[in-house]
């Protein structure tokens with residue numbers, strides 16, 4: 001077969017060679033040649049979204065739940081600008097997606113042509129890299145390179161902008177044998193230097209109050225990394241906590257797991273972070289929602305940071321020892337080093353940290369995730385707990401929107417596998433969860449996929465229900481409907497004298513009727529006693545469902561670290577926890 | 588009163604001046620990526636000079652003079668290193684170990700006597716007169732940034748009409764070189 005083909009055909013040939021099976025997209029003038037070519041490529045299924053932001057989040061959900069890159073295809077101008085939120089979201093949360101945009105023909109670039117915009121200019125700060133293809137000779141190489149950049153090192157979004165004339169032109173398709181990327185070219189060690197790893201092992205042996213603090217980097221590193229993490233935890237007997245993005249890397253109901261840390265993390269996790277003498281950060285980034293007040297962050301600990309991205313080191317928190325490397329490789333070396341140290345290591349180590357575990361157990365007794373349940377009204381935490389109990393027997397994938405419901409989901413839904421939890425952490429994008437669930441369902445057709453949503457967030461991308469119906473994607477949208485932008489209301493209650501400025505949505509749609517309008521099933525639960533039955537009903541439906549779970553309007557999400565506070569001063573949501581004036585200023 | 592600002596900067600750290608040399612692929616948009624990184628993350632650029640230095644390998648050398656806390660300077664280096672078209676980043680402290688030069692074209696339009704005074708001032712540096720008329724000189728001066736700053740101050744009362752500067756370029760002293768790319 002000749003390798004001479006049109007640019008449009010080249011796009012598909014690259015996708016096929018990259019093993020891409022699904023693309024999310026929306027057509028328009030500047031990508032028509034590519035859409036025309038689609039019919040010749042039966043191996044690739046196109047999912048027509050209802051808004052390009054949805055295509056971006058769907059690609060993210062696809063990538064995060066499958067470990068493969070997500071691909072989206074959109075037109076120039078408004079098609080491209082509509083993807084910016086999703087690209088930024090993927091950039092912040094290190095999600096590998098490849099965005100293909102059409103562009104006006106090369107001779108019109110710079111003339112303010114119809115639907116022209118400076119796509120590479122606009123997306124430069126929210127992609128790992130982007131390309132404007134000006135020559136058909138470069139197209140296939142750039143496309144392959146785009147996949148390589150998205151997937152190597154710290155993953156992230158990339159964009160290739162393809163002018164319409166290039167899509168028509170014929171050129172030779174080349175598939176590079178080996179892509180020369182930064183790490184291959186500069187011979188950057190991403191394996192972790194042996195001496196550094198030895199030093200970590202020494203610190204581990206010396207420590208009396210250790211903690212492992214793990215993040216999304218463990219999940220990005222792949223299944224081997226999560227396996228090794230479990231081995232490390234059982235070998236050392238150390239307590240482990242996780243960031244929002246890292247949930248699932250370690251089983252949520254294992255006794256060594258202290259729960260999530262940070263602003264809405266558990267009492268035991270945050271206190272252990274504050275009081276430890278050794279903190280080993282694995283694939284997390286000392287985000288401000290984690291550290292709270294930086295000056296008082298874990299004041300007495302030696303800090304180790306294992307990360308694939310050198311620029312993550314010392315960015316927010318100065319560490320004592322940095323190991324640059326891929327988590328699976330570093331942990332592999334570390335675990336085998338610890339194993340070499342004789343079989344009694346595990347035992348002696350466990351004894352050394354008994355006092356520390358006793359302290360942790362005392363913090364645990366606070367039961368910081370507890371809440372006062374009600375017989376009259378559904379408490380949102382209770383709803384998540386019931387959802388968890390009724391779905392934990394299945395391999396369930398959870399996405400979320402952003403707000404209180406997101407934090408309650410993180411606190412009360414326990415994950416025991418990686419790639420099952422997809423939430424917008426870095427950017428905090430309301431409207432992420434529904435389209436992300438679509439992407440997750442496309443990647444995992446037989447699995448249960450639930451978006452734990454807020455009623456405000458879900459309206460931002462609600463139109464994607466139509467996509468779910470079209471492709472018979474049986475996603476479940478479980479709305480914790482508190483009629484408020486709850487997280488905003490909570491901050492206003494605690495920090496702005498209950499001035500609930502514009503955080504109440506007075507004219508919400510009837511979600512059950514809305515579901516019906518989209519051609520799917522709507523279910524509403526008002527009372528605690530009907531919750532289980534209705535959840536069972538939802539689970540029994542083999543199609544998309546919008547579940548309107550009417551919950552307490554006024555519930556707040558605790559525990560909470562008011563920022564400006566160190567980790568060992570948390571609000572637990574009990575009566576005595578009045579916020580001082582000083583605390584208000586600093587949050 | 589700021590009520591829900593999440594956190595405030597606390598410690599004041601000392602600011603250092605550094606020069607970063609960045610070897611990049613000479614391709615469309617590369618300068619925008621470098622400059623965008625600085626503006627996007629709030630780093631300073633005091634001056635910037637760029638030109639192709641290796642035609643066969645298509646490599647440009649960007650010299651950025653900047654200032655920041657040690658932590659910020661380290662971030663600048665590492666963030667620059669992550670850009671795809673960047674091959675290598677070198678970090679030169681602005682001190683005696685680093686050679687730093689800037690070139691300026693300075694046009695003075697004035698009376699004969701002022702022009703002669705101006706010439707005298709320029710003579711203290713490596714200079715040339717590259718264009719002259721009865722009432723104007725264009726001087727080419729290469730010197731350190733400070734020297735050029737001072738020279739400009741002194742030339743102003745003598746009729747300095749136009750000044751064009753390259754920004755600092757830099758190199759290490761001695762036989763030592765950076766493996767560039």
Ligand SMILES: Cc1ncc(C[n+]2csc(CCOP(=O)(O)OP(=O)(O)O)c2C)c(N)n1
Pocket residue numbers: 401402403404405406428429430431453454455456457458480482484485486487488
């Ligand atoms: C696109 C976007 N706009 C605004 C915000 C700020 N914000 C954070 S949470 C929130 C309220 C979310 O309300 P809802 O979806 O009902 O969730 P709840 O907190 O009530 O559970 C808002 C407005 C955001 N995160 N994203």
Ligand SMILES: [Mg+2]
Pocket residue numbers: 403454455456480481482483484485486
């Ligand atoms: Mg709400």
